[in-house]
Amino acid sequence: MNILEAEGLTLSFGGIRALADVSIAVPQGSITAIIGPNGAGKTSLFNAISGFYRPERGTIRFAGADITRVRGHARAALGLARTFQNVALFRGMTVLDNIKLGGHHRLAAGALGAMWYLGRAAAEESRLRAELEREVIDFLEIDHIRDLPIDALAYGLQKRVELARALAMQPKVLMLDEPVAGMNREETEDMARFILDIQEERGITVMLVEHDMGLVMDISSHVVVLNFGQEIASGTPAEVRANPAVIAAYLGEKAAKQRAA
Amino acid sequence: MDWLLLAEFSIVGLLSGGVLALIALGFVLVYKGTRVINFAMGEFMMVGAYLFWTTHVFMQLPWWVALALTLVGIALLGAVVERFVLRPLAGQPVISIVMATIGLGAVLHGVAEAIWGGANLSLPQLLPRQPFMLGEILVPGQVLWSFVLAVALIAGFTAYFHYSKGGVSMRAAASDPVTAYAMGIDVRKMQRLTWIFAGVTGAVAGVIVASMTSLSPTLGTVALGVLAVIILGGLDSIAGAIIAGLIVGWLESITVAFVGGQARDLVPYLVVLVILMVRPYGLFGTRDIERL
Amino acid sequence: MRIGDFHASYRHDEALFDTRVQRAWFAVLVVALLAFPFVGGAYFVYLACLLGIHLISAAGLNIMTGYTGLISLGHAAFMGVGCYTVAVAERAGIPFYVALPLAGCVSAAIGLVVGVPSLRIKGLYFAVATLAAQFVLGFVFREWESVTGGVRGANVPAASLFGFELAGDQRIYFLIVPLAVVMLLGARNLFRTRVGRAFIAIRDRDISAEVLGISLFHYKLLAFGIGSFYAGVAGGLWGYFFRVATPELFGFPLSVFYLAAIIVGGLGSILGTVLGATFMTMVPEVLRAMVGWAQALGLQDASVFLASIRQVVFGLLIVGFLIFEPHGLAEIWRRVRRFFHLWPFRT
Numbered sequence: 001m002n003i004l005e006a007e008g009l010t011l012s013f014g015g016i017r018a019l020a021d022v023s024i025a026v027p028q029g030s031i032t033a034i035i036g037p038n039g040a041g042k043t044s045l046f047n048a049i050s051g052f053y054r055p056e057r058g059t060i061r062f063a064g065a066d067i068t069r070v071r072g073h074a075r076a077a078l079g080l081a082r083t084f085q086n087v088a089l090f091r092g093m094t095v096l097d098n099i100k101l102g103g104h105h106r107l108a109a110g111a112l113g114a115m116w117y118l119g120r121a122a123a124e125e126s127r128l129r130a131e132l133e134r135e136v137i138d139f140l141e142i143d144h145i146r147d148l149p150i151d152a153l154a155y156g157l158q159k160r161v162e163l164a165r166a167l168a169m170q171p172k173v174l175m176l177d178e179p180v181a182g183m184n185r186e187e188t189e190d191m192a193r194f195i196l197d198i199q200e201e202r203g204i205t206v207m208l209v210e211h212d213m214g215l216v217m218d219i220s221s222h223v224v225v226l227n228f229g230q231e232i233a234s235g236t237p238a239e240v241r242a243n244p245a246v247i248a249a250y251l252g253e254k255a256a257k258q259r260a261a
Numbered sequence: 262m263d264w265l266l267l268a269e270f271s272i273v274g275l276l277s278g279g280v281l282a283l284i285a286l287g288f289v290l291v292y293k294g295t296r297v298i299n300f301a302m303g304e305f306m307m308v309g310a311y312l313f314w315t316t317h318v319f320m321q322l323p324w325w326v327a328l329a330l331t332l333v334g335i336a337l338l339g340a341v342v343e344r345f346v347l348r349p350l351a352g353q354p355v356i357s358i359v360m361a362t363i364g365l366g367a368v369l370h371g372v373a374e375a376i377w378g379g380a381n382l383s384l385p386q387l388l389p390r391q392p393f394m395l396g397e398i399l400v401p402g403q404v405l406w407s408f409v410l411a412v413a414l415i416a417g418f419t420a421y422f423h424y425s426k427g428g429v430s431m432r433a434a435a436s437d438p439v440t441a442y443a444m445g446i447d448v449r450k451m452q453r454l455t456w457i458f459a460g461v462t463g464a465v466a467g468v469i470v471a472s473m474t475s476l477s478p479t480l481g482t483v484a485l486g487v488l489a490v491i492i493l494g495g496l497d498s499i500a501g502a503i504i505a506g507l508i509v510g511w512l513e514s515i516t517v518a519f520v521g522g523q524a525r526d527l528v529p530y531l532v533v534l535v536i537l538m539v540r541p542y543g544l545f546g547t548r549d550i551e552r553l
Numbered sequence: 554m555r556i557g558d559f560h561a562s563y564r565h566d567e568a569l570f571d572t573r574v575q576r577a578w579f580a581v582l583v584v585a586l587l588a589f590p591f592v593g594g595a596y597f598v599y600l601a602c603l604l605g606i607h608l609i610s611a612a613g614l615n616i617m618t619g620y621t622g623l624i625s626l627g628h629a630a631f632m633g634v635g636c637y638t639v640a641v642a643e644r645a646g647i648p649f650y651v652a653l654p655l656a657g658c659v660s661a662a663i664g665l666v667v668g669v670p671s672l673r674i675k676g677l678y679f680a681v682a683t684l685a686a687q688f689v690l691g692f693v694f695r696e697w698e699s700v701t702g703g704v705r706g707a708n709v710p711a712a713s714l715f716g717f718e719l720a721g722d723q724r725i726y727f728l729i730v731p732l733a734v735v736m737l738l739g740a741r742n743l744f745r746t747r748v749g750r751a752f753i754a755i756r757d758r759d760i761s762a763e764v765l766g767i768s769l770f771h772y773k774l775l776a777f778g779i780g781s782f783y784a785g786v787a788g789g790l791w792g793y794f795f796r797v798a799t800p801e802l803f804g805f806p807l808s809v810f811y812l813a814a815i816i817v818g819g820l821g822s823i824l825g826t827v828l829g830a831t832f833m834t835m836v837p838e839v840l841r842a843m844v845g846w847a848q849a850l851g852l853q854d855a856s857v858f859l860a861s862i863r864q865v866v867f868g869l870l871i872v873g874f875l876i877f878e879p880h881g882l883a884e885i886w887r888r889v890r891r892f893f894h895l896w897p898f899r900t
């Protein structure tokens with residue numbers, strides 16, 4: 001079953017076609033990678049699914065329901081979480097507070113309850129804290145930095161905190177935008193391990209935008225290739241790797257002809 | 262409907278909008294150059310008017326000498342402000358820089374009040390008072406000449422920005438400082454020039470307004486009303502500033518004619534609230550598109 | 554020298570006062586505050602009341618501007634709304650324990666009216682809208698004579714509790730100071746919960762906040778509403794304290810005063826609010842004292858300059874702190890504390 005489907009998505013900025021009639025299907029429980037050269041429309045696709053950009057045409061279906069009209073901030077409650085290319089953590093807060101924000105849509109405190117604090121607000125804060133420590137902080141091995149301000153963290157750790165925050169949302173689909181960008185081999189392997197655990201142990205569907213082909217080929221079960229805002233191939237990693245259109249997009253027409261020959 | 266009254270107030274309104282457009286130009290210059298709304302603009306106007314009073318009325322220098330000295334003084338103020346207030350804050354969020362301009366305005370206000378006192382001073386009539394007759398409509402001379410002066414200055418600035426090397430450099434530095442720097446443009450100097458120009462337009466506008474009304478430390482509150490003009494016209498559009506200036510001038514005048522003098526001060530602020538509801542980026546402002 | 558804080562439970566980790574020493578100090582503070590009016594001189598009790606009002610207002614402004622990033626240039630006008638509401642309510646015989654919350658609610662309602670159109674767009678536009686609100690409300694204060702008394706203003710009778718009049722600084726102290734403590738604690742508690750975290754998220758990176766399920770419009774409006782509520786209550790207390798409401802009191806210079814208070818104290822920090830409000834309450838008094846010395850030394854006209862010097866000092870404080878210590882006195886305090894915690898070690 002496909003947990004996320006997009007059909008005929010079209011998105012333009014002024015004269016630039018970011019997405020041109022893109023249709024994708026993400027199988028539930030898979031790790032689906034979206035790849036393509038720079039400017040292919042990968043992040044635009046994520047942004048359309050997140051709800052930041054309203055596509056001119058096309059529909060998006062999540063768990064069978066049409067969410068094209070659903071406002072951006074309402075998609076979190078549906079089970080959609082994402083991380084960003086340039087780490088989008090809140091610099092004015094500690095790691096722990098950032099992660100707690102992931103739980104925002106699952107909490108219920110209103111202004112008055114919050115100001116009074118004792119009672120329901122305190123209880124739900126305690127519950128959230130215990131749950132986050134168990135399920136996210138321990139899992140991602142970031143307990144030693146939980147009180148540090150974001151600015152004090154190395155880039156790799158910041159990315160992990162962003163992942164923690166997304167996990168705190170208890171999503172059904174987790175969209176990761178270049179999760180290993182700028183990481184060395186060891187950090188990439190750590191991240192790969194986390195992603196695999198997330199998918200296997202928690203049953204969360206993972207969507208990746210990535211340039212690191214090693215990672216993509218190793219862990220994804222389904223790959224979609226975009227170029228110039230269009231989908232040019234999709235299938236298993238092996239299928240996609242051998243696809244001449246994909247080779248042409250990455251290495252040029254000449255290389256594609258050479259491979260074919 | 263008294264058409265003659267409407268016509269007369271309309272024309273007066275449009276013409277007095279010229280000065281508003283000039284002040285708006287100062288705001289837009291700073292915004293285009295630095296992405297900041299300069300809340301101290303009114304105080305620049307006020308200091309300019311006081312400098313002129315000091316040189317022309319107090320020291321009895323001929324008006325053109327006084328004006329030159331005033332402009333030099335204001336240019337110095339603009340440069341000092343850029344170097345010692347704005348440059349240290351470079352890179353800080355816009356909130357901080359805007360609040361710094363508010364603080365700066367308070368400092369200038371206090372200093373002016375301490376030096377020149379809080380009482381009203383008067384500048385001599387610089388603009389000819391001879392009224393013009395447009396058919397049956399009486400146009401006060403001062404209003405007409407202030408409009409002419411404002412238009413001349415705005416035209417001068419616009420020509421400078423479009424046709425001179427310095428002007429194009431300024432626009433480049435405003436639009437993309439990093440690329441401009443790479444092209445060999447001294448971005449810091451351009452920013453300093455931006456503030457100097459803003460100060461100069463403010464000073465001239467201040468002198469005009471003071472000569473038409475009176476001079477006191479509260480002269481600057483006019484500029485807060487001009488915020489309506491730049492919101493209406495679009496924060497980064499010079500053409501918008503001009504057109505919006507005329508529109509707001511007209512609206513104020515019509516309000517005086519048909520509603521009463523008291524409501525006049527309210528007009529700019531109501532305009533702001535309405536525009537923000539209907540079309541926040543104004544008539545010609547560029548919409549912010551965020552890169553994610 | 555503190556070696557570390559060791560907490561045995563998450564609840565303990567999240568508590569406001571997490572060491573016995575801190576709790577002891579807080580208890581001492583409460584006792585001191587209760588005893589103060591009986592031991593302090595009349596002048597200091599007056600200052601304490603004034604400080605209490607400034608604390609509540611500055612807390613409201615910090616919630617909006619410091620934590621959520623919505624610059625309000627019209628805070629004084631919202632205080633004015635609260636003050637006039639109290640004046641009108643008292644005229645209708647409404648006692649203070651209803652009039653004060655009412656003042657807060659009316660202010661918040663006006664805040665909603667201003668906020669609904671202007672919160673959909675970015676920072677600077679909102680600031681200009683609040684400035685417009687400041688002047689429009691000022692106009693209303695001056696012109697709506699039947700309700701506000703116009704330029705002459707409105708008198709506010711003393712707050713009375715079933716006949717017991719809270720006239721005089723000593724008595725009104727026991728209304729203002731406890732209310733200030735409660736409202737400050739309430740503000741601090743906001744930021745232990747999802748509401749406060751949402752505010753900070755909106756300030757830092759609103760797009761990320763949306764992804765997390767935070768409705769920007771809803772929370773911005775909430776921040777602005779709470780801030781205006783605080784302003785309204787502070788304005789109402791101002792009315793009961795000074796017993797009068799006039800349009801000049803609540804003009805743009807007062808808005809600048811509160812902005813200075815939160816910048817000097819530290820944006821986005823309740824400690825900063827306290828430090829900044831205290832500092833700004835003292836500044837006019839210190840200036841007045843200095844002018845008094847200047848006069849004693851022979852400069853007869855010194856008092857004429859008081860108003861201008863105040864403006865200059867406020868402006869310099871704002872610019873100075875923004876350039877040299879953007880995180881305000883709260884950051885200086887934290888540095889001092891760190892120094893003493895680590896002593897004799899350096900870092």
